[in-house]
Amino acid sequence: MARSTTTLDDIPDTLLKHVLVGLSSPVCIVRAAATCRRWRRIIARSDYTRALRFPPLLDAGHYQAVDLRYAAAPRPCGGKIVYVPSASVDARRLALDFLPGGGSASRSSWKWELVDSEGGLLLLAKTRRRRFPELIVCDPLARRHVVIPPIPDKKYSHCLAVFFWNWNGGPNLSDFTLRCVLHEGIDGAAGGVTTARVYDFKRHYWSHHRKYLDRWFARGGAIDDGDGVHLRGATLHLTGRAACWIFFGNDADADAVLALDMRYPSACKFMLARVPGSLRGGSCGDRSGFRFIDGDNPDDVRLVSVVGGDLKVFLRRDGSGDAWEPEKNLSLRDATSGMPGRKESYFGGAGAAAKIVSAGAGYVVLTPAEETWLFSVELATMEVERKHSRNRYAGEFFPYHPPWPPTLSAHVSYCKRNRKGLCFQICVC
Template sequence: MLLTGSLHKRPIRVKRSKQELASRSSPPPMATKQGPRRGHRRRHSKPTKASMSEPIPSGPTSVHHIPDHLLELVLVRVGSSLALLRAAFTCKRWRRIITDTSFLTRFRSLHGPHVGVLGHYHIVDPTHKKLSPDGNNQVFVPADGALLDRRHFSLDFLPDLDWELGDSRGGLLLLYRRNTIQRYRRRQAVLRFPDMIVCDPLTRRYQGILHWEEMYNITPCLGLFLLHGVDGCISMSNFRVVVALYAVSHGGRAAPYACVFSSGSVGGWQDSAPSSGGVVPIPELHLISFAGRARSSLYWRMEGEGAVLALNETTLEFSLVTFPSTVVGMLEESSIFRVIGSRSDAVRVVRIINNGDLTVFAQLQGSGEWVVENLVTLPEVATYGLPAKIVAANASYILVTPREENWIVSVDLHTLEVERAHERNRYAGAAHPYELQWPPALQACRAN
């Protein structure tokens, strides 16, 4: 037999007896608790998977024994940002996983932009309901299942209460001076270029924005809108405000016009980029009404026109978009449609058909084809068979009221249920969604 040792350069021949040679030809004995046999060296080997895995506890297991990669799969499927925020307060381990940047990006891409809606700020229409004693006409209604303290969403920290809610985006609100609303012919309310304020109800911070002196009291506004900053994020130090104006040229031709305010030390008012398609002709002011927003665009309905006015939030350019008559109705019809978004950010149109059915149309991305997504038949008990109209519409629910009446019913777009006793039915004004800022700012402190 030849043995090679680390201290010998030449092999050494060792004599063996017949008994030893016979024992070597037989199968090796089973290993015993005494360890390896004498004469054999024990070499270091790589640990196996069994040795690397943590031992399974002999007692009962709990959620704390779930590995991180499996716990991430569970947390990423939480239904809303509010529920995810609550989960982050469970323990340090869960907070470490949830606050990771890659996890938040994955969660946002899976659930879409509307997952963080905590509730809606409703504008109280004084023709349907009296204002509060302090004159405030904004009411926060939490989302279904959201147990929130409404005091945290109060606007009593603003300098005064002479503000009208114009728009919302993320966790911020855009308000404007109420006294800048004037009455136009045909009793239409017209908004002149107003002073504005952007605020964060949770942190109770706000920033005032003075009107643009060059545009003040010259042209009426089609709407005021709050947008993300240039980097796609939004905060009190990073936002934009767009004012859509109704401009009339010297030749009497009307066209839309936009100007934008940017926050920051180098921000301020400036003209938007001129439209590459030239001047977009629009009808008289009283024939135009805001229809909604979806897929980073704002839409206005124009009576008697075969197209819809659209403003791209990215390029700030106006254009005319044609929707099928089966979706928005015929020109001679007086039906009112609304444009709403969805979790997939697809364009959806909701309209009440003449037979009383509330129909939701969705445009398929890529092909542009329109399909019927949902159809809700309004019961007789809800409208008493009277023709109905849409009061407010968003990605979560629709507020409907019979014409010439003052009671409201709501249609939940997720459950397709018609509700008459919901709190949101008390307010006949527009409803603006309030979203949790993303990514959420999580802070921890020790409690007694």
């Protein structure tokens, strides 16, 4: 009796899934998905992506929101949003010329401001005077965007901050969450008392009805007498996000900032957070003087500030309340001595000798107060550098990571083998 030949078709899907999980690189996974329909079906299933213990984080560079207030800094020719690619990425594939509002890359890009990024998505806003901003979420790789409707009955509310808020993994255009903080007046309140409230926008694809569900939800966290926090006509400014906290500087308070505690998914609470004693007495509404960023541990908050000509770094550990630990101190005048383009007049005098342009986990970008001369400080080593890509333009830095698993599109054409039906040619888009 002849022995039957064993083929790949004899391997059950459960075992084949474990084989495909062991692929060593994203390129191998894409090639495997293009091999046949069966492999593509296994890779596209949610249990396959969950089985990947360490999904690869593809570094495709970063976007930068150029701040035009720094007149001497280089300005991009394509708009206020600049894409700085990594060495292996073609910048033309991630251009934002598809955004609404203009027929060319320059027109559409100048109308929008980049406010946040998450994975492969960008959040952009168009500011309108005394009105809720226009918001869109876009996928540069797929060249698609979603228009975010305004919050009902909040057309004339002031938006303090809006950002991605995803607790369930990486977002995509079919499933993402935004969090918005509004600064509002209180009808009938005496003494100019104002309040702040939190709203979440949820977009989800309802497969049963084959339609998208877009809706705003009130998340509470309103400032009222019960919280013990009062705002009397104060002007608030975003001064940074760190861990599950977001901070707002207050022009009316020189000793504290308004903090929003978001450590719990379904609840949030406002409170006043005291700044370190050496920073009190200044203006807590000036975001060029200090920023809150992530610490080394998931729940730690780091505060970087400029006092005179010194860069001071403080650390607040989780659960330590208002206890700030002095961490590091750097004389900017001494640290930048001898660098090309540095003038002797930089970082002198008793006033604010430097400004913080942008800051993130592990770094801060600064410039002298009198003119724009960008440089960055690596907080781990306190080393100063000028040649880093984040110092090319003045503005906030937003990392970009293409979606994982990669998006696969099927290009349908007539069968080339003269058979019935259509051919599905797979490519990475």
